[in-house]
Amino acid sequence: MPKNIFQRPQQVAHTRNVPRHGAPIPMRKIEARKVAQPRQEATMPLPALEALLKSPRN
Incomplete structure (x- = not known):
């Protein structure tokens, strides 16, 4: 609808x-x-699975 009605x-x-x-x-x-x-992609690559399994757990 136009602003001006005419x-x-x-x-x-x-x-x-x-x-x-x-x-x-x-x-x-x-x-x-x-x-x-x-x-x-701006995300960082995930570490290797073996490195995660060998790391000490908290």
Whole structure:
């Protein structure tokens, strides 16, 4: 709804670019760039299992 009550709403762009019959929706260029970059994990690697088993327990 426009703020000005006398203002007409913008017209809807009628494009025929609609995927039909189960066709996958193409990814946007921005989303494709995000997927292509590998994620860097900030977590520290876990110590080896043998080192944990040999350590003294408290």
